[in-house]
Amino acid sequence: MKILVVDDYPTMRRIVRNLLDQIGYKDVEEAGNGVEALEKIKGHRYDLVISDWNMEPMTGLELLKNVRGDAALAKTPFIMVTAESKAENVVAAKQAGASQYIVKPFTAETLKAKIASVIN
Amino acid sequence: MTATSSAEGQFGLVRIAGHLAAINGEIERMLGLGLVPERKAADRLGRALDEMWAMSQLLAETRAEVVGLAPPSTDLGDVLDxxxxxxxxAAFEILRQAERAQAAAGRLHDGTSADPKHDLEAVNEAATAIVLACGFQDITGQRVRKVLSTMRQIEARVSALVELMGIRPEETRAQQAATAPAGEASLLNGPSSAAEGGLGQSAVDDLFG
Structure with missing residues (x-):
């Protein structure tokens, strides 16, 4: 399964990549913001996108809307992993089509469970 | 706060102080002209002079307060950077050492280690390196406390100035509401505590359905 991890902090990308490796997902690529991620998603097929929200020049929410707005990409599972933990954020992400929502800091068990729920 | 915004803020305060000093000078010049009034207007001019004197004093006090607001020499932006x-x-070093330990432990677990004693030593060394890397918290903690102390001093001075200038709380709230971000920008708040409306994972799951 090919996974794209999107976060502007290299440390967080490395943490998520490490956890994915522990869970058993080895085919992982990274992007540092929404623009970079969208270019990758349009060029390759990913089975799952795990994205931060607060990034520039394109946020995770904008990336999500772009993915859902493109018929060829619309069904890609998309998990938002973010420190934005207010109810309005969760509602906005759900309305935009997020498959799951994980609040930072999170555990390996949470990540594993959310991936399982969107893959199944 | 970045070094640039700190410098801009300091420059802004200096400009405000300069403007107030200029206004004060203008008023004092007007008062000088008022010392040779026509006789018919003597009473009215006298009252005007009293008003202007009061205004001059107020501006002088305000200027002194604004000058007092100039941030301390410590550059907060550099400290936070x-x-x-x-x-x-520190995070990268901890991750690097953890991955080193995971790799060695994995080899030991799978029975693929070419040198089990060496791999065990690698796990132990990585654990020690992680403990040492956590020492960053002491240094960064001291830096953050320094910034907090300075910020509290500035907050107290700004509050004093707001009070001196007679700005009412409702005016401040109206100004904040007018300049608050709208649309999706309003959703970018960063981490929030429970008191600030932040939800835990289980509450998010309930909301997400």
């Missing part, structure tokens, strides 16, 4: 660099450096 150093915290960001130090925490990132």
């Amino acid at each position: 150093a915290v960001v660099v130090e925490t990132e450096k």
Whole structure:
């Protein structure tokens, strides 16, 4: 399964990549913001996108809307992993089509469970 | 706060102080002209002079307060930048050592280790390196406390100035509401505590359905 991890902090990308490796997902690529991620998603097929929200020049929410707005990409599972933990954020992400929502800091068990729920 | 915004803020305060000093000078010049009034207007001019004197005093006091607001010499932006660099450096070192330990432990677990004793030593060394890397918290903690102390001093001075200038709380709230971000920008708040409306994972799951 090919996974794209999107976060502007290299440390967080490395943490998520490490956890994915522990869970058993080895085919992982990274992007540092929404623009970079969208270019990758349009060029390759990913089975799952795990994205931060607060990034520039394109946020995770904008990336999500772009993915859902493109018929060829619309069904890609998309998990938002973010420190934005207010109810309005969760509602906005759900309305935009997020498959799951994980609040930072999170555990390996949470990540594993959310991936399982969107893959199944 | 960045070094640039700190410098701009300081420059802004200096400009405000300069403007107030200029206004004060203008009023004092007007008062000088008023010392040779026509006789018919003597009473009215006298009252005007009293008003102007009061205004002049108020402006002088305001200027003194604004000058007193100038931030301390410590550059808060540089201090916080150093915290960001130090925490990132420590996080990378901890991750690097953890991955080293995971790799060695994996070999030991799978029975693929070419030198089990060496791999066990690698796990132990990595654990020690992680413990040492956590020392960043002491340094960054001291830096952050320094910034907090300075911020509290500035907050107290700004509050004093707001009170001196007679700005009412409702005016401040109206100004804040007028300049608050709208649309999706309003959703970018960063981490929030429970008191600030932040939800835990289980509450998010309930909301997400």
